[in-house]
Amino acid sequence: MSVEPLWSENLRKTYAVKGMPPVEALAGVSMNVHPGERVALLGRNGAGKTTFLRIASTLLRPTSGQIRVFGHDVSEHPERARPYIAVVPQEGKPFFHLPPREMIYTYLRARGLSRETSQSRTEEAIERMGLAEFADRLCITLSGGQRQRTMVATVIATQAPLLFLDEPTIGMDPFARREVWASLRDLTAKGSTILLTTHYLDEAEALSHRLYIVERGQVIVSGTSDDLKRSVGGTLKVSLPQGASEVESFRSFGEVVADGESLTIIVHPERLGELMELAVRRRLTATVGPVTLEEAFLRVVGRKIDED
Amino acid sequence: MRTDPPTTPIRQSRPFGGTGAFLWTEVLVQAHESLAMATSMVTQTVLLVFVYILNPGLIGVALIGAVLFSAFTLGQRVLNEAAYIRIDHKANDLYLAGPMTPEGYFLGMAGGILIVYLAPIALLGALAVLVAHLSLTTSLALLGLAGLVWLFAASIGYIFSTFFRDNRAIWAYASLFFNVFGVLPPVFYPLGFFPAALRPVALLMPPSAAAALLQSRIGETTLSTGQTELALFGLIAETALVFLFAIYWARRTVRGP
Ligand SMILES: Nc1ncnc2c1ncn2[C@@H]1O[C@H](COP(=O)(O)OP(=O)(O)O)[C@@H](O)[C@H]1O
Ligand SMILES: [Mg+2]
Numbered sequence: 001m002s003v004e005p006l007w008s009e010n011l012r013k014t015y016a017v018k019g020m021p022p023v024e025a026l027a028g029v030s031m032n033v034h035p036g037e038r039v040a041l042l043g044r045n046g047a048g049k050t051t052f053l054r055i056a057s058t059l060l061r062p063t064s065g066q067i068r069v070f071g072h073d074v075s076e077h078p079e080r081a082r083p084y085i086a087v088v089p090q091e092g093k094p095f096f097h098l099p100p101r102e103m104i105y106t107y108l109r110a111r112g113l114s115r116e117t118s119q120s121r122t123e124e125a126i127e128r129m130g131l132a133e134f135a136d137r138l139c140i141t142l143s144g145g146q147r148q149r150t151m152v153a154t155v156i157a158t159q160a161p162l163l164f165l166d167e168p169t170i171g172m173d174p175f176a177r178r179e180v181w182a183s184l185r186d187l188t189a190k191g192s193t194i195l196l197t198t199h200y201l202d203e204a205e206a207l208s209h210r211l212y213i214v215e216r217g218q219v220i221v222s223g224t225s226d227d228l229k230r231s232v233g234g235t236l237k238v239s240l241p242q243g244a245s246e247v248e249s250f251r252s253f254g255e256v257v258a259d260g261e262s263l264t265i266i267v268h269p270e271r272l273g274e275l276m277e278l279a280v281r282r283r284l285t286a287t288v289g290p291v292t293l294e295e296a297f298l299r300v301v302g303r304k305i306d307e308d
Numbered sequence: 309m310r311t312d313p314p315t316t317p318i319r320q321s322r323p324f325g326g327t328g329a330f331l332w333t334e335v336l337v338q339a340h341e342s343l344a345m346a347t348s349m350v351t352q353t354v355l356l357v358f359v360y361i362l363n364p365g366l367i368g369v370a371l372i373g374a375v376l377f378s379a380f381t382l383g384q385r386v387l388n389e390a391a392y393i394r395i396d397h398k399a400n401d402l403y404l405a406g407p408m409t410p411e412g413y414f415l416g417m418a419g420g421i422l423i424v425y426l427a428p429i430a431l432l433g434a435l436a437v438l439v440a441h442l443s444l445t446t447s448l449a450l451l452g453l454a455g456l457v458w459l460f461a462a463s464i465g466y467i468f469s470t471f472f473r474d475n476r477a478i479w480a481y482a483s484l485f486f487n488v489f490g491v492l493p494p495v496f497y498p499l500g501f502f503p504a505a506l507r508p509v510a511l512l513m514p515p516s517a518a519a520a521l522l523q524s525r526i527g528e529t530t531l532s533t534g535q536t537e538l539a540l541f542g543l544i545a546e547t548a549l550v551f552l553f554a555i556y557w558a559r560r561t562v563r564g565p
């Protein structure tokens with residue numbers, strides 16, 4: 001039996017919709033998450049990320065396929081998988097009439113942790129996630145980002161072996177997001193495993209060991225963010241603000257995109273020198289930067305959309 | 309990347325695990341709604357005033373009815389709370405995708421709501437005991453029957469809550485059930501005032517069944533042995549059935565279809 005924290009094969013989910021054709025949200029998803037890994041699930045709105053997370057976290061029945069959490073069949077025995085997991089639901093909110101400190105503490109108690117453990121983990125989470133200044137104010141008085149931080153802190157404090165976080169940093173400021181990243185790194189260092197979704201591609205890159213991109217319910221790419229960047233033809237991006245007229249001369253270097261007057265070329269580092277020489281000869285100014293995961297994502301998913 | 313096993317030892321949840329802790333959570337959450345505690349008594353108070361004006365001699369019956377009605381409408385609060393925190397807060401996802409048991413979640417919520425709203429109900433109960441001169445055994449019968457009515461209503465409330473996808477629909481429908489079944493049948497007035505043909509129905513509905521049993525104890529209603537048995541065993545059986553179904557249903561509805 002597999003002891004992967006999460007393993008799925010050919011997982012499918014079709015939603016029945018009253019008076020409408022059924023919606024196929026997952027069309028055969030296979031994936032695995034290894035112990036101690038942080039894996040990001042990326043994809044456009046409606047790609048199927050939440051559906052996958054909800055099935056994996058025992059909140060939704062799959063239509064077919066297999067899925068296991070620490071070797072326990074989630075479809076057959078969801079109650080056996082539950083003690084291992086904790087979930088930040090998409091658009092979840094803490095109880096408005098509890099302050100964050102009580103929200104976290106009572107949640108840990110409800111999960112069966114002792115008073116002492118709950119107490120110390122609560123304080124740790126407040127400290128780690130920067131909630132101290134509003135930890136004793138009712139959540140109803142908190143800003144959207146502060147509430148979201150409370151939700152994430154609540155779930156992180158469980159130190160569950162497997163955590164599912166559905167858009168955990170939505171609405172958070174850049175400092176808060178980094179506190180979340182640090183806490184998640186701490187958790188995996190202690191042995192937990194994490195599957196999260198995000199639309200912040202910098203976050204996926206900074207945080208995840210591996211990522212899966214889903215599009216229309218199918219995994220279209222998986223690997224590290226570097227793998228993904230390489231798959232679009234290079235890890236560097238050269239921008240030529242006046243280069244559009246010379247598009248043909250640069251085609252051989254890699255993927256080129258003309259936008260108005262300017263030209264962008266994605267290139268492998270080893271061909272950068274040659275490209276820059278050509279730019280200088282043509283008297284074009286050029287700036288070089290890394291290809292971001294967002295650019296790679298846009299190309300990979302865009303290509304898939306074009307194919308379909 | 310580390311590959312050693314998770315640090316938290318994993319043990320499977322025991323039945324009803326998490327009940328006490330979630331009950332306490334719910335007490336903390338509900339206790340902030342002090343206005344709700346006052347408004348929970350409005351219908352009862354209004355009906356008591358009506359009865360007192362129309363026939364002061366029936367105020368004892370009405371006070372007993374008010375206690376039972378209060379226990380019954382706690383089911384509506386369970387319905388509202390369960391649906392609201394599931395739909396608006398995603399509390400089901402947060403709490404149930406974890407070691408806490410679904411039955412603990414249901415019972416904790418119902419118990420927490422009971423505790424928070426208990427004070428005004430106890431006050432009504434004390435008034436009933438004093439005004440209707442209830443004996444100790446009748447007082448205990450009132451306590452036990454109100455408890456059954458509460459458990460029945462809380463179970464129904466939780467089951468109903470799972471059918472809503474939108475809080476707005478609940479505002480429209482939830483009060484209907486609890487008010488109609490709590491006010492219309494002979495809860496606040498003697499069974500004898502109810503059309504004879506419909507009395508068996510009243511004896512099968514938990515709030516009016518409990519009321520009839522108590523009315524017969526204080527001599528305001530005469531019940532045959534068969535009627536007493538119908539009311540008592542009907543109430544016990546219905547409560548047990550609905551409660552067991554609520555536990556089954558709570559477990560089943562953790563996962564969407
Ligand atoms: N309860 C539902 N009933 C019908 N269709 C649904 C339901 N939930 C999600 N869907 C559909 O399934 C697809 C995947 O949704 P979701 O998993 O929420 O996407 P994501 O989280 O990637 O944005 C979408 O087309 C969405 O409209
Ligand atoms: Mg989603």
